[in-house]
Amino acid sequence: MKNYDLFVIGSGMAGMSIAQKAAAKGLKVAITDELPYGGTCALRGCDPKKVLIGPTEAHYHADHLLGKGINQVPEINWEDVMEFKQKFVDEMPPKIEAGYENKGIAMYHENARFLSEDTLQVGQEKIRADKIAIATGAKPRELDFLGAEYAQTSTDFLNMKEMPESLLFIGGGYIAFEFAHIAARCGAEVTIVHRSQAPLKNFEQDIVDHLVKATEELGINLVLETEVCGVEKLEQGYQVKGETNGEFEFFKAEMVINSAGRPPKIFDLDLEKANISYTKKGIEVNEYLQSTTNSRVYAAGDAADSPGLPLTPVGVLEGYTAASNIIKVEQKIVEYPPMPTVVFTLPTMASVGLTEAAAKAGGYNYRVNYKEAENWFNARRLQVPEYAFKTIIDKETETVLGAHLIGPNAEETINLFAMFIKTEIPVTEIKKMIFSYPTLASDISYML
CATH class of the missing domain: 3.50.50.60 (FAD/NAD(P)-binding domain)
Structure with missing residues (x-):
């Protein structure tokens, strides 16, 4: 041994x-x-x-x-x-x-x-x-319905030799949305079937709503409040059975992806x-x-x-x-800084810190800045209709509790908000900063 x-x-x-x-x-x-x-x-x-x-x-x-x-x-x-x-x-x-x-x-x-x-x-x-x-x-989560073995995984998607003409994603998390956006822009017909009323439940829903709109405008069929309960292999492709309030609906796709969590x-x-x-x-x-x-x-x-x-x-x-x-003999306690997380769709959605619901549950005295910014210069120069933010500010300390973005370079801008939360720098000091212009970061002072 x-x-x-x-x-x-x-x-x-x-x-x-x-x-x-x-x-x-x-x-x-x-x-x-x-x-x-x-x-x-x-x-x-x-x-x-x-x-x-x-x-x-x-x-x-x-x-x-x-x-x-x-x-x-x-x-x-x-x-x-x-x-x-x-x-x-x-x-x-x-x-x-x-x-x-x-x-x-x-x-x-x-x-x-x-x-x-x-x-x-x-x-x-x-x-x-x-x-x-x-x-x-x-x-990938193991599915327990008839025909579950026909559902492929995210790994299979990442190794596809050819893009199927149609795909169906089971589950409405970040994997489903990211891969659905990739497939749709590659010309595939895409469906997402999600069992709950709202997808991406861990994100700020005011911002998720913008992603849902952009997803549907991309041509992706987003089916909510529908539980997948079976997959049947056809002569060509598969038929997916979904149940909504006791009624059944059927979807056909050349490939079915299990994106129901990990x-x-x-x-x-x-x-x-x-x-x-x-x-x-x-x-x-x-x-x-x-x-x-x-x-x-x-x-x-x-x-x-x-x-x-x-x-x-x-x-x-x-x-x-x-x-x-x-x-070491000494014990080191794990300490978590603010953890920014991103849904790499296009538009990109990013989040760090508390959502409004979490701030309310935590008893904070807070204020919210929520705005659709599609008319701001940075959105107009790129001609993107999806640009919005929601920031949560502690009224007592005037520091950032949370930031939630959708739009160009959101995956980069969110890192600055993570630093603001970590350092507890007051909003008044952030607004005094000079950011290179015109960049997405130069919009930050208007988000606070």
Whole structure:
């Protein structure tokens, strides 16, 4: 039986952060992943998705500037886009493995499961470790209706050789909206079927309403308050059965995508054998990211039931914090700064801090600035009809509690709001700042 100071399960950004930091401090470290090293973000999520979005940005702006200096909207070549994307994906695993090798980290390419509190079965080997870190990330939610096996995943979408003529997305979260926008701009007929009254429930709904409008104007069929209850394979494509208040509706599509959420990938680890408590949200951890029931075990990223949002930078933060607590006797409490999150549709929607509902529930004395800004210069010069903001300001301290944007460069502007919240800089001081003009950041003082 092999022995390690630390064994890491999962090679995404959280697991990588833990393994590299611990190895740099002299611990004997090993890591395993049954999939290629790099995790969801680098190989099956954020990065390849953003590469695919690039050509659609050119399409989006050309479409809005048609007749304003642009004579035609470019056609997107899916095969070329995929080839470009794959270059980024293919280079990651060998680069990561080389980094592990340089740091003396032992590498396994097997799934892992617990045999006891400190022992794992990794492929055909039994391994004991003083500390074990779980950073397995998340996976697509398992659907439990007839024909669920016909639904593809976001990974399948990111590896499509050709764009189908029609697609249907099950679920109304950010994955569905982002991929639906990509597919629609590539010429596909797209449907989103969502079981609740409002999609993207964790975002400020006043801003979501603008995205819904833009989504429908793009030609995407957005079907709300409808539960998918079956998928039937046809001679060509699939028929999806939806139920609304006891009545059934049927949709046809060449491809069906399961975008109904991503639970933590922990339920096949035999956690009970290691006395590891968990919930449907992940491993139960304390403020040090340590298992509440097995002090040898730490969890980070999507695998942990922690206050952190399911975002790559948060996984890295938690990974470094967990590593510090594995390495040192002193305990480091995980501290979360404001966590901006973005829906990479076009228009782009971004959010950081409190929503109005959260501010009200928290008992804050606040004021709200909400405005549609499609007549502002930055919207008019790009000819985009979707530009709006909602900011939440603490009346007592005159600091920003939350900011919610939709429109050009929202994914960048939101980072400035994150800094304002973190530093608690008063609104009066923000308004004194000089931003380069004309930029989207120069609009900030008018949003407060």
